[in-house]
Amino acid sequence: MIFSEVYDEGNDRVFVLRDTIEVRVPHQFYTKLSKKYSDEEIVSMHEPKVLKHHCTHRPLVYVTKESEIPLIGHTAFGLIDRGTNLIQVRPISGCNLNCIFCSVDEGHTQTRQTDFIVDTDYLVEEFAKLAALKGDDIEAHIDGQGEPFLYPYMVELLEKLRKVPGVKVISAQSNGMVLDEEKIKAMSGLLDRINLSLSSMDERTGQILAGTKKFSVEHVKNVARWCLENDIDVLLAPVWVPGFNDGEIEKIIEFGLEIGVGRKYPGFGIQNYVRYQFGKKVRGKPLRFDQFFEKLEEFERKYDLHLRLTPQDFGIHKAKSLPRAFRKGDLVKVQIVAPGRVFGEMLAVASGRVIGVLTDKPVGSHITAEITRTTDNVYNAVLR
Ligand code: SF4
Structure with missing residues (x-):
């Protein structure tokens, strides 16, 4: 060690x-x-x-098989199955940046109290069980509420995911700042695509958007180049925040075209800033979606690109998924096992699922909870 x-x-x-x-x-x-x-x-x-x-200085819960915390049921860690051939793999929460538009309120946060990290073997073992339901063209997509490459065992995770039968593509999201040439070389042949957040080509605007002077546009540009040199395809994923980076989106497209992103997959995943209930709120008026798509259409014509993407552009289709463990309104006896991701929440376990329960009951308590959300096998509940 x-x-x-x-x-x-x-x-x-x-x-x-x-x-x-x-x-x-x-x-x-x-x-x-x-x-x-x-x-x-x-x-x-x-x-x-x-x-x-x-990075975040928040308490960290180590989720292992022995902890008996299931990996299905929460969006902060583990696995998310939205009923397609793509499985989201979330090995760690917490971020090194502080983006002013962050949809999960990372960085200087008002809402997040705990981070989670998952043992690699446990994560892959549970992933393999889920993958066995889904056929032979599975995409393992490593993402999370934060920067996935803060996971200290990423190469081991990629190697093990590669060996799971049915896995055809491994992709990951990143803001790029914790990657370097050596780390990228170590992932060559293991990672197929990286979705790189880059929302400005200008250093000052980049730092304003990232909410920290530690952010470097130049570094992320190099990360994109190193990935391509190591046969890892790159999708540039800017978030368009009106009033902040209106002039930058075209520059990002031009940079991407110059270095040759999108060899096998779409090279650009431009996102419109959305004000989420628990996300950071940027001043000013968000772009209406019809205006946003009109702009994308204009860029498509100008650069001869396909920018209004759908899951089909990535080979994503419906696939068998896990049955739901509960229905909305069910009253369930659960055991509290850990602090929750957000203030006022605790993690509970029942029927092989982890459930985010709004309660202040301590770890070890047995309570009755009413299920309030079941979408995508992600469970929320309130104390009853
Ligand atoms: S890099 Fe992503 S998770 Fe991190 S603060 Fe920015 S938007 Fe949030």
């Missing part, structure tokens, strides 16, 4: 694993334990310790 950083903070000795996982051991215990054990032994075996996400 190699620590990327070791330091003291407050009452804790802090060990950082692979730049992402902070293991905090209180000094009073560390001093005693270190007389008998190595740092590696203390970190891997001994309690008490607290896990935190090194």
Whole structure:
């Protein structure tokens, strides 16, 4: 076990694993334990310790098979099956950026209280069970509420997903900032496509949109080039935020055409900024969808491109999915197993699903909850 950083903070000795996982051991215990054990032994075996996400500084829940937290049922981690041949794989939550338009309120957040990371073997084992339902042209799409490449075991995850029968395509989303040439080389032959968020070609506008001066347009441009050099196709995915990057979308298209994105798949996935209930709210008026599609049509004509995309453009079609475990309105006896992703929420388990329940009951409680959402096998509930 190699620590990327070791330091003291407050009452804790802090060990950082692979730049992402902070293991905090209180000094009073560390001093005693270190007389008998190595740092590696203390970190891997001994309690008490607290896990935190090194980027977001939020408490981090390690979801393992032994934790008995199912991987189906929540959007913050695990697997999402929306009834097609694409399975969303979410190995970690939390982001290194702070985009002003973020639909999941990442970065400086008002709503998120906990992050999650999933053990690779557990994630792939459960993925394989789901994939077995779906035929032989499955796309594993690695995304999440945050930056997926903060997952410290990404290459292992890709290698293992590759071996799952039926997996034809592996794609991932990224803001690009934690990738470098070496990491990209290591994914050559494992990752088919990366959807790269790049919403401006101008450094200052890019940093305003990313909500941090740590963002670098130049770096993300290099990431796109390194991916193409390593046979990883690139889809540039700008979010169009009216009043901020109106003049940038065409520049992004021109950059993409120059470096040759979209070799096997569409090269551009331009998105219209949408104000989500729990997302960040940008000042000004969002573009109406009819106006947005008119603009895309104009760019299609000008650049001879296909920009109004549908799932079929990526070979996505309906496929068998898991049966729903509950119906809306069901009253279910559940056990609270972990803090929830957002304030006021706890994670509960019943019938092999994880459920986000609005409650302040502590971990270990058994409660009755009323199911309020079941779409795509994602479950929400309230205390009854
Ligand atoms: S990169 Fe994505 S998840 Fe991260 S803050 Fe920006 S929009 Fe949100």
